[in-house]
Amino acid sequence: EHALKRRRDNLREAATEYYENLAKAVNIHASNKAELVRIERESDDHVVVPLNALDGGAGNNGAIFKRRFDADDTREIRLYLYDGADSVHISGDVASSIVVRVVGGDGSDVVIDKSTVSGYALAFLPIPDAETTTFVYDDGKKTRLELGASASYDDDPMRAPIDEAQRYEPLVEDFGHNWRVGPWLGFTSDMGLFVGGGPILYEYGFQADPYVYRMALLAGYATNAKSFKVQYTGDFRSLIDGARVGVLARASGIEVHNFYGLGNESQRIEEADKANHYNVVQQQLTFRPELGIPVFDGAEVIVGADVTHTKSAEPNEIRFVNTIRPYGLEPMTIANGSVGIRIDTRDVELNASKGVLFDVRGEYYPTLLDNAAAFTKIKGEARTYFTADWPLETTLALRAAAEHNIGDSIPFYKAAVLGGTGSLRGYPIDRFIGNTSLAANAELRVGLFNFNVLFPGVFGITAAVESGRVFTDDDVSKRWHAAVGGGLYLTFIERSLTLSASGMQSPEALRIYVAGGFAF
Template identity: 30%
Template sequence: MTPLRTGGFGQSISLHFTGEDGRRYTVRSLDKDPTKRIWDELKDTIVDDVLQDLISALLPTGALVADPLMEATGILHSKHTLVVIPDDPRLGEYREEFAGLIGTLQEHPSEGPDDTPGFAGSRRISGTERLWEHLEESPCNRVDARAYLKAKLMDLFIGDKDRHYGQWRWAQFPDGDCYTWLTIPEDRDQAFIGFKGFAMAMARKRLPRQITFGDKYPSLVGLSTTGWEMDREFLSELNKTAWDSVVTAFRRDLPDSVIEDAVRRLPPPYYKMIGETLTQALKSRRDALPDFASRYYELITRQVEIQATDKDEYAQCEHLPNGDLAVRIGLIEDPGGKRKAPYFQRTFHPQETREVRIYLRGGDDHAEISGTKGQIVVRIDGGGGDDTLTNASQSGTSKTRFYDYRGKNQFAKGRGAKIDERPYKRPPARLLRARYALDWGGQAATAPIIRVNPDMDVFVGATYHRQHFGYRKDPFSSQHFFKIGLAKDSDLKGIKPFASYTGNFREFMRDFDARIYLKYSGFQTIRFNGFGNKTEIPRPSSFYKVEQRHFVFAPALEFRAGDHKGDMPHVGMGSLRSKLTIDFGPIIKYSNTPLSSNREKYIGSLDQPLYGTDSFGQVGALGEVAYDTRNSLGYPTQGVRVRVAGAIYPGVWDVESTFGSIDGVASTYLTAPIPTNPTLALRAGGKKVWGTFPFHESAFLGGSGFVGSGISSGNLRGFRKNRFAGETALYGNSELRLVLTKIKLLVSGELGVFGTADAGRVIYDKDPDNADKWHTSIGGGFWLSFLKRQQTFSAAIVKGDDLTGVYLRAGFMF
């Protein structure tokens, strides 16, 4: 063989050869270097070491075991042979790097020269991206769904979770006047992977893809996620009967003798260590495969995707009396509208399928929905061309959706099909196809909480976050945050419960999102030191605490514009962030501040009870406008952020007369291109309350700050929470942030320092003339940032008239 070129852009390195037989071959290294694909900031750090250590979880010779299993089940593949590249002068320029390298040798699937048959007698070999182009051109190019399912079953069987679109090649074979494409699975690096141990078990709760191979199947989502987009497209024509027949044949083709022989292909030292365990695990997984494969069928059949082509085509969807949906797609043969026999035909059942999505792509297409009132949602995307989309069924907008904004289209709504002609661009293929689906399914995560702060001894609880994805709802369809916990406060006696829920719903009303906020707190610990800008606090801090139970219900509609690029995460579950946000809605609040429980506190020592104590209910309306152009959340260096909120509560329930408030804050960031990259961060804000208001709706300074929509941030450091209360609060904050040096702790990052200066005052109409002082504080500290400043932590000591406080937080105060 003659060396041709090097390869390997991931964790492996490879050397390509040309054989005397004219075929191409590749040797891939057994050893891996995962650090080739991580950020420079993480190289030569503990993360680098951990990732390299995790390579030990791989089975380097797993491909040797997979080969005979694929041979037995009839899956097209390239066989592997364990080799050592000799130290031979014929290696030429590659000798220094590759001499002595241990790897696997395999034929590289390629086309034959001069239009002769290529790999396995195929006519053409393509990667997945080129395959998609062929499939889009004409229905004469079709993927063999049964063959692809066998390959997917093998992935599940051997625990190979890394099956994104780059891990496949495709062989084209003539099929009459058309062509069939058979899959060629590649890269078995992560087959039989073993992420074991306590740390990985904990990590799997948030990262289900970190699976481990064993005699029982792992998380279905974790094992299958990276292949979802391909699976939903290429397996959509298989009903349950066809699916089960493939599974049955696959299982039958793997008797004990085949499994035992496959495992014996391991090198003797490997077989001695894990041979018996691996053999037994494969036998157990084979026996359990029908149930696991059935669960996977149920998962990818809930929302089905059918891809048409760029030819002129028809799509017929008929709602049947029993709730089934019959779908037929075929070519329109000539301008007269003559239709050929369908190339796609399947009947969907509501017990299995909630939604069918048909992408007609280019061409002048005709889609028709007929029949009874359906149980399955039908979404038809016309794509390019001049399309005709007709609803002649008994179904209305809840089950019939047409999407088309390109071409001269005609719509027949019938009993009320929903028509959407807004331009839309799907998320980038690198996110959608290679890693995670963003328009179907969902994910969830839980996390414990333990907090300690000056207002409570300890809070112990947990959060649950669930995210659902939906059609054309980026980056999610709905988000649900639950938080529950218990707090212990020695000052307020006893254990107090807490529970909250926040729900976000994308495009609840076309151009408007919806949000629901619900909270109950049995320990709504606030502080009240009296009204005015010159109040004294001679007693201990605990004397000014207020025990209050608190309930809030606040639904809202939100309008968003100018989403940030970071709003479409393909990992994790971040909050949606837009440049402009407008929200409005009603609010219900109920608080109980019993004087009997506060008799030994300041609020209980007053001669006249404050308005708002004991049971107090209020109902009103909220509105907020936010504008955000910051270039980073963790460490902004440019941009602005402005928020203005208003609230009004009429004289109903326990409110004696109408009162309201307006609350605003604005910040900006100015960075100079000089050494230390100084960033001057400036913020100014305030709140005005009018009318007769309960004490807990005061304009507070020192602590909770921006409270118009239940949003909280500190506004005056060096002073206790809610230190001053009045009808108006004004404050300003400034920070000068400097970069000192790059550091390397667990990971690479930056170290810097910053100085702070705050000022603020409240205005209260009963204050004396000399109560116009601006309260100030000054301080400084240091900050650390990691991962390109996505994670920033700061620590500061700030001295004010009240106290010298230590402030530790993720990020900065603003």
């Protein structure tokens, strides 16, 4: 009874909050018949929208809808016309106003905007410049337009809803923003425990699928390196029409490399490895912009650049890398330009059950900044997934990867390497270094049972086998390195929330990996 009274007492507050959420971006759906809409920008703070039926074209108006919108509550008004010979007239002379979007239908529509919304250049310079607050979308050939300085027109085909439910209650968010907290957790035998996280911001907008932009600022600490990593990523979908802009900026003191020497059969002394004799921890500053140009659904051409400054920590320590002092050990800044193609049809990135990933990229490092000699890196990988639902949900994940360098003077940390989560588990990071690397991975994932304790989820087991090798110019080795292992995983609520733990045994050691999602 007490709970019911509390809910009753809070009903007005809840209703007000619900109204405020609905009022931010209002969708007005007309019918498939002819309608007349006379939108008036009444003042800086108010817009009036009356929707009237045209009775058989005789001009007798019948009121269907009328609402006076307040700028304190509403930022966008979206009018969907559908079929019929619709007419929209927009008037008013104001300094600022609510955004109005008019989406035409298949009929012979007329859209006339005589309103003026005065503004300033770049929204803040004291230079008068009409502000665009009317947006018209119509790819029909029969539409007649008369648009003023405050209006814009887009004749690209609109993304059509797949059914009526999607038309009136779309699953894709199209207004406002959403803050989330992203965990950044993991454990490997090389890095130790890594703990961190940070805020993630999603901004949504009209016809922006899946969002206008996504930005994340994450920070974490690694126990083995005893240092931090801070990373900003931005994924912008509306800066350039029809393209994606990506930005990465990272400052890291935990970039772990190992240097055992060149070749497919470089020697490793176990006692020296345990004493971190082969270990190289780098401090890195990286800035990486890229432009993704869609080719077809799930595929894009990616053009990018990268500027990275590196400094190897404790260069005077007596370690194996200091006895050879390969190129790249001293502090240096290098840059590259890259181009590639990426095809990604996976259903869930971190726990895929179907689809493929095909990613091939070429990077060119010119003699720029501290780079002594130009070189080229070509790398690629392919992944695919097969799932059967009976008797238990079982997914077979397959991955193949290759990398090849062209050049005579390449920083050791840019060599083609094998070892670690990204190539061959069961071996230390960068265990084998060469000019070319090949790797193949297979993992079987079996969901044993569902559970519902605090939240629903799936408990499963994995079994994996992996193999690979590197090549150098004078390497005659025919050996392929292999590792086998298995592990456990938990999926929480949905497949994208997966925690996996695995152990991979190679002839050299058993190595442990814990991460959000799977390695591939």
